[in-house]
Amino acid sequence: MKLGYNLLYVNDVPTTMDFYEKAFGLKKGFLHAEGDYGEMITGETKLGFVSHKLAGSHGFSYRKQTTSELPSFEIGFVSVNVEEAFNKAIENGATSVKGPEVKPWGQVVSYVQDNNGFLIEICSPMN
Numbered sequence: 708m709k710l711g712y713n714l715l716y717v718n719d720v721p722t723t724m725d726f727y728e729k730a731f732g733l734k735k736g737f738l739h740a741e742g743d744y745g746e747m748i749t750g751e752t753k754l755g756f757v758s759h760k761l762a763g764s765h766g767f768s769y770r771k772q773t774t775s776e777l778p779s780f781e782i783g784f785v786s787v788n789v790e791e792a793f794n795k796a797i798e799n800g801a802t803s804v805k806g807p808e809v810k811p812w813g814q815v816v817s818y819v820q821d822n823n824g825f826l827i828e829i830c831s832p833m834n
Contacts, residue, residue, distance in 0.1 A: 712753035
């Protein structure tokens with residue numbers, strides 16, 4: 708078994724895809740004609756977005772993410788220039804959670820919230 712995708716349930720899939728393109732430099736991969744599902748090009752593991760309308764059709768309830776409380780998980784993006792990537796995200800609508808800092812193990816790590824309130828880590832590669 709392998710991890711195939713991470714799906715985030717959001718209010719507006721096209722707006723979220725635009726945000727990820729501008730804030731993090733990702734490319735759009737696929738957007739369903741009705742706008743209820745989309746994927747970004749992120750390598751082997753997909754990052755996808757599902758509208759609450761489509762998620763509601765699955766037949767189970769879930770907690771919707773808010774911008775007022777950080778979730779108990781994060782999406783991690785690796786960058787060779789964390790400070791530049793962090794600043795680009797902020798300039799394009801992300802909310803600063805914690806600016807870049809060097810961790811004891813030598814990795815540079817920062818955190819932002821996306822336009823839906825999800826926690827995003829922007830970090831340097833671990834060599």
